[in-house]
Amino acid sequence: DMAYDRKDYGDAAMEYEQAINADGNNTEGFVKFANSYFYVNPQLAIQRLEDLLKLQPNSALAQRELAEKYYEGKYWKKAAEQYGKYIQNPNHFPEDKARYAVLLYWGENYEPSLGIANEILAVNPSNFLMQRMRFLNETALGRYEDAARNARSFFDNNPNGYFTTNDYVKYAEALSALKMDSLAVHQYELAVKNDPDNKNLLKDLSDVYTKNKDFRKAAEAYDAYLQSQENPSVQDLYGMSARYLNIAATSSDDAERQQAGERGLEYINKVLERAQPQPALYQRKARLYVAKNGNRPDADAIANYDKMLELLDADPANKQAG
Numbered sequence: 001d002m003a004y005d006r007k008d009y010g011d012a013a014m015e016y017e018q019a020i021n022a023d024g025n026n027t028e029g030f031v032k033f034a035n036s037y038f039y040v041n042p043q044l045a046i047q048r049l050e051d052l053l054k055l056q057p058n059s060a061l062a063q064r065e066l067a068e069k070y071y072e073g074k075y076w077k078k079a080a081e082q083y084g085k086y087i088q089n090p091n092h093f094p095e096d097k098a099r100y101a102v103l104l105y106w107g108e109n110y111e112p113s114l115g116i117a118n119e120i121l122a123v124n125p126s127n128f129l130m131q132r133m134r135f136l137n138e139t140a141l142g143r144y145e146d147a148a149r150n151a152r153s154f155f156d157n158n159p160n161g162y163f164t165t166n167d168y169v170k171y172a173e174a175l176s177a178l179k180m181d182s183l184a185v186h187q188y189e190l191a192v193k194n195d196p197d198n199k200n201l202l203k204d205l206s207d208v209y210t211k212n213k214d215f216r217k218a219a220e221a222y223d224a225y226l227q228s229q230e231n232p233s234v235q236d237l238y239g240m241s242a243r244y245l246n247i248a249a250t251s252s253d254d255a256e257r258q259q260a261g262e263r264g265l266e267y268i269n270k271v272l273e274r275a276q277p278q279p280a281l282y283q284r285k286a287r288l289y290v291a292k293n294g295n296r297p298d299a300d301a302i303a304n305y306d307k308m309l310e311l312l313d314a315d316p317a318n319k320q321a322g
Helices: 009-022 027-037 042-055 060-072 076-087 096-106 110-123 128-140 144-157 165-177 181-194 200-211 215-227 234-250 254-274 279-292 299-313
Strands: none
Touching: 009 027, 027 042, 027 060, 042 060, 060 076, 060 096, 076 096, 096 110, 096 128, 110 128, 128 144, 128 165, 144 165, 165 181, 165 200, 181 200, 200 215, 200 234, 215 234, 234 254, 234 279, 254 279, 279 299
């Protein structure tokens, strides 16, 4: 124990191993060995707890500690299975049932996770973690009205709570599914503020701005996402061209429309430099010329539509009658 307190985990593990050798049923020795040697060799630490559980299959401590080490080692499926067995032990700690609900959620076992959350909330309605798990599971299960209502309650009832990026994002997903896109935008904005290093959130925010028809903000958010990518993918570049197409096609300002059209053409040309010729790419380019020209076709638009048709005609299946 003294070596462990000094963080000499290797020495501590060696002494705990001596204790196990002296008494093969020394539960404390097995558990403390695993806790110390986990920092050195997680696999061996887990193995020792598996050995302990074979010796003492009904030990709540052995079941719990093994479940914890699976969890800490990111063996999510094993952790969930082991917690499930542990929770059935009458000697389990009640607070560990909440951990089991979390593991079930991350293992995509949403219905049983929701069941445990509701069970705990029936006894303790203010349980912060279970309030979270309730609306997260409801969102995953597509029960968006319940999810939105319980998410709103979760945030309102815990003004000083520690909210995660996932909390904001999943609440936004529920709102967006209910076509409450203006409210979903606000939650994504909070997620971006909460986690500024997660640039993928900017792309999600751009999608919600687009659904809300706020095309300028959609382009700004997507551009910020794109600038964070060291080597943007073809799909990323294609997505940026779509944002500028939306502005060009809807703007009543000639200068803005022209500028957006030019920027969109820049991005679709970058795509064409890297991707195999496809009808959809030339269609996008043609539509950008049309939008840039005040939603009127010009020679450039017609040339790109012709290229689109040429590529479509190259596939005999496209010429078959429906």
